[in-house]
Amino acid sequence: MMNNTIFYPDQLISLIETHGSKMSFHKGDYIYHPGDETTYIYTIKKGQVFISRMQPEGVELATNLISEKGIFGAVTLFCGPKVHATYAKAKVNTEIYKISRKRFETLILENEDIKTEWMHWVEIDRQRSITKMRDNIMYGKIGALCSTLIRLSNSFGEETAKGIVIKTKITNQEMGQMCGTSREVVNRLLRELIQQELITIENKVITIHNIEKLRHMINCEDCHIDVCQVF
Structure with missing residues (x-):
């Protein structure tokens, strides 16, 4: 509902698609697992992806259901190599683009408009998590x-x-x-x-x-x- 009013980071998405590579996943395929290095940033061209974590008591918590134009993966920039605490799994057949975190960091520093859009997107994502x-x-x-x-x-x-x-x-x-x-x-x-x-x-x-x-x-x-x- 009201999708036309939702902020989408179109410049960031275009950056990932232009400089990244395309990948396809079948329903149920894993894109990354907990413990994998946060090497790539992804955007969804078509499909849906669950971002989930397994709680110590064995309960699975899906923190995000991401669809077209969504961004996920190594979104904590300029902090050096880390590992994922969550896993990403295709809910349906899905096409994504991925770009290396290091390449992405270099590109956004070269463009003030894209840097501003990134900060805007990060702040919205933070507010979503809090609410x-x-x-x-x-x-x-x-x-x-x-x-x-x-x-x-x-x-x-x-x-x-x-x-x-x-x-x-x-x-x-x-x-x-x-x-x-x-x-x-x-x-x-x-x-x-x-x-x-x-x-x-x-x-x-x-x-x-x-x-x-x-x-x-x-x-x-x-x-x-x-x-x-x-x-």
């Missing part, structure tokens, strides 16, 4: 679910006569990973939202009928559309 943590910590599992549904609606939503249709299929298992909880808990919480007539689900496609109620449940701060995203 996700707030919703998950302050409002528990139902808060995490409502927050995720709202963010999905902003990233993939389409307004219709029935409500906001989230135009990407999300399984309950994936929803649980995005909320940091189990599939069973998500099943129960989604049933409660369905009983309250706040949402409906058909063929894994979610329609939100009362997004204002979802926002009220997490005391939504009416964040800018750039911040309230899943990527």
